[in-house]
Amino acid sequence: xxxxxxxxxxxxxxxxxxxxxxxxxxxxxxxxxxxxxxxxxxxxxxxxxxxxxxxxxxxxxxxxxxxxxxxxxxxxxxxxxxxxxxxxxxxxxxxxxxxxxxxxxxxxxxxxxxxxxxxxxxxxxxxxxxxxxxxxxxxxxxxxxxxxxxxxxxxxxxxxxxxxxxxxxxxxxxxxxxxxxxxxxxxxxxxxxxxxxxxxxxxxxxxxxxxxxxxxxxx
Amino acid sequence: xxxxxxxxxxxxxxxxxxxxxxxxxxxxxxxxxxxxxxxxxxxxxxxxxxxxxxxxxxxxxxxxxxxxxxxxxxxxxxxxxxxxxxxxxxxxxxxxxxxxxxxxxxxxxxxxxxxxxxxxxxxxxxxxxxxxxxxxxxxxxxxxxxxxxxxxxxxxxxxxxxxxxxxxxxxxxxxxxxxxxxxxxxxxxxxxxxxxxxxxxxxxxxxxxxxxxxxxxxxxxxxxxxxxxxxxxxxxxxxxxxxxxxxxxxxxxxxxxxxxxxxxxxxxxxxxxxxxxxxxxxxxxxxxxxxxxxxxxxxxxxxxxxxxxxxxxxxxxxxxxxxxxxxxxxxxxxxxxxxxxxxxxxxxxxxxxxxxxxxxxxxxxxxxxxxxxxxxxxxxxxxxxxxxxxxxxxxxxxxxxxxxxxxxxxxxxxxxxxxxxxxxxxxxxxxxxxxxxxx
Numbered sequence: 001x002x003x004x005x006x007x008x009x010x011x012x013x014x015x016x017x018x019x020x021x022x023x024x025x026x027x028x029x030x031x032x033x034x035x036x037x038x039x040x041x042x043x044x045x046x047x048x049x050x051x052x053x054x055x056x057x058x059x060x061x062x063x064x065x066x067x068x069x070x071x072x073x074x075x076x077x078x079x080x081x082x083x084x085x086x087x088x089x090x091x092x093x094x095x096x097x098x099x100x101x102x103x104x105x106x107x108x109x110x111x112x113x114x115x116x117x118x119x120x121x122x123x124x125x126x127x128x129x130x131x132x133x134x135x136x137x138x139x140x141x142x143x144x145x146x147x148x149x150x151x152x153x154x155x156x157x158x159x160x161x162x163x164x165x166x167x168x169x170x171x172x173x174x175x176x177x178x179x180x181x182x183x184x185x186x187x188x189x190x191x192x193x194x195x196x197x198x199x200x201x202x203x204x205x206x207x208x209x210x211x212x213x214x215x216x217x218x219x
Numbered sequence: 220x221x222x223x224x225x226x227x228x229x230x231x232x233x234x235x236x237x238x239x240x241x242x243x244x245x246x247x248x249x250x251x252x253x254x255x256x257x258x259x260x261x262x263x264x265x266x267x268x269x270x271x272x273x274x275x276x277x278x279x280x281x282x283x284x285x286x287x288x289x290x291x292x293x294x295x296x297x298x299x300x301x302x303x304x305x306x307x308x309x310x311x312x313x314x315x316x317x318x319x320x321x322x323x324x325x326x327x328x329x330x331x332x333x334x335x336x337x338x339x340x341x342x343x344x345x346x347x348x349x350x351x352x353x354x355x356x357x358x359x360x361x362x363x364x365x366x367x368x369x370x371x372x373x374x375x376x377x378x379x380x381x382x383x384x385x386x387x388x389x390x391x392x393x394x395x396x397x398x399x400x401x402x403x404x405x406x407x408x409x410x411x412x413x414x415x416x417x418x419x420x421x422x423x424x425x426x427x428x429x430x431x432x433x434x435x436x437x438x439x440x441x442x443x444x445x446x447x448x449x450x451x452x453x454x455x456x457x458x459x460x461x462x463x464x465x466x467x468x469x470x471x472x473x474x475x476x477x478x479x480x481x482x483x484x485x486x487x488x489x490x491x492x493x494x495x496x497x498x499x500x501x502x503x504x505x506x507x508x509x510x511x512x513x514x515x516x517x518x519x520x521x522x523x524x525x526x527x528x529x530x531x532x533x534x535x536x537x538x539x540x541x542x543x544x545x546x547x548x549x550x551x552x553x554x555x556x557x558x559x560x561x562x563x564x565x566x567x568x569x570x571x572x573x574x575x576x577x578x579x580x581x582x583x584x585x586x587x588x589x590x591x592x593x594x595x596x597x598x599x600x601x602x603x604x605x606x607x608x609x610x611x612x613x614x615x616x617x618x619x620x621x622x623x624x625x626x627x628x629x630x631x632x633x634x635x636x637x638x639x640x641x642x643x644x645x646x647x648x649x650x651x652x653x654x655x656x657x658x
Binding site for chain 1 (some may be wrong): 220255256257258259261262265267268269270271272273274275276280285286287288290292293296309310332333335336337338339340497498502507548549550551552554577578637
């Protein structure tokens with residue numbers, strides 16, 4: 001058990017972070033190169049001001065027309081993304097790992113809060129899954145890639161929750177949890193989760209076109 | 220559920236598809252995707268998380284509740300996603316449906332932009348599908364006829380060169396009865412304004428040229444219209460996917476203005492032409508922004524109003540509602556100027572539709588959809604049900620719509636849904652209400 005734990009939190013963790021960071025960097029750079037050769041008539045219009053204007057306006061809940069027209073989804077997606085980022089970064093147990101490996105320490109969130117946030121992520125995943133099954137406009141466009149992304153995100157939170165509460169074998173669950181988290185990291189650059197890498201740029205481009213050329217809001 | 224269940228016979232699509240082979244399709248699809256698209260399409264295709272939020276955006280999907288094949292993402296799902304997933308290995312029958320969907324069930328209005336958190340431009344994706352259809356030779360007959368006209372004559376309606384100048388002189392002659400001294404100055408070098416129109420104006424909406432001349436005359440404008448090809452600012456090639464011709468048309472138009480050394484181009488009340496001149500066509504020939512300043516009639520009339528050059532003898536009886544043409548509100552943010560102008564012209568003000576300004580609902584005619592002709596009229600009218608509902612809810616009798624295509628579409632909508640509303644250009648109202656000389 002100890003050897004397995006050492007392996008998944010040691011070499012495998014390095015590999016997962018490596019794939020995530022280098023993979024994301026590679027995807028961004030190659031996408032930028034492609035844009036430079038093929039999308040000159042688009043990148044010529046990129047503007048910092050209008051990029052940020054668009055990003056900020058879309059980060060405000062219910063500010064964009066699309067957010068207002070689908071309020072439940074809006075609440076779900078904002079809460080989901082917030083918990084998805086904050087919980088793993090500021091969890092006490094994760095901070096201890098950072099501390100062990102690099103000697104860094106930073107603020108954490110109380111375990112009770114983290115527990116609720118984890119449940120929120122799980123609930124949001126179930127809601128997204130429900131939409132994919134029940135809502136015609138989502139069901140129609142859903143493919144295996146979308147389910148894969150959802151499962152990849154759900155897994156580390158579900159296993160983390162079960163491990164924390166020692167519901168089933170803790171030893172097995174914690175290893176599953178670490179592996180699930182690593183799969184998620186490594187999958188970001190190469191699955192639907194790549195919207196984490198690219199969304200800021202697609203948003204920025206749309207903001208630049210609408211702000212600089214079309215003088216209209218894009219939210 | 221999907222386009223395959225609602226195919227409509229069209230001579231152009233049918234003949235185009237009959238000439239295809241799977242090999243030819245694969246070759247052309249991949250040539251366009253690798254040769255003409257890049258990071259933009261790739262990022263859109265990959266990062267769309269299929270959340271379905273855009274379903275609430277599209278007038279086609281709002282007019283067909285419960286049918287997801289009309290949603291923006293649903294339309295991409297049936298077209299570009301298939302081409303990308305299958306790497307172009309699709310059969311000719313698929314191309315028929317893909318072309319019908321791309322040309323007749325998306326107006327490229329970009330309303331979905333306001334609904335996509337990631338900033339995906341579905342209009343661009345559908346334009347790219349149309350580009351592939353064009354290269355495959357699968358285009359609806361009616362719109363292809365206008366594209367052929369552009370190629371042969373540099374105008375959209377097969378207007379002959381002598382007929383063009385004849386029409387201008389005819390309108391000048393008619394107008395001089397009402398406005399002694401009025402001229403439509405042809406080829407006047409160094410004029411302040413080069414006034415450009417779309418070919419349907421000389422073809423069947425000549426009163427618009429008359430009205431524009433009257434307004435220019437009464438405002439004391441220094442203006443001209445060109446005698447040679449280049450006068451037509453319209454561009455159906457942009458919508459068929461013939462981007463080479465789109466570039467040639469805009470080059471011709473701008474060079475015609477440059478040749479006359481005018482200060483700027485004022486264009487008539489057209490939406491799609493504005494998109495071509497200000498956004499797409501200029502880029503096709505490598506101009507980041509138009510090489511000659513271009514303003515739309517809304518902005519020009521607004522200028523005349525603020526300078527006190529439109530003198531009204533009466534106000535137009537309202538209240539009215541305003542239809543915002545996509546290509547000038549989401550295309551250049553002219554919605555506030557439009558409202559200031561309408562409030563100046565109209566007694567009783569504006570009753571807004573529920574979706575207004577840059578959040579407007581499309582007339583369902585734009586993007587070349589109305590130009591695909593009678594075979595697809597019923598599809599178009601069915602897609603404008605939500606627009607009809609919003610118009611009816613205003614309770615007013617007049618729609619101000621500063622765009623030719625919107626007029627065409629709204630006329631059908633008003634008629635089919637029995638709205639009993641009249642549709643007016645700004646020029647109609649200004650002409651009717653402005654001070655005229657005593658004759």
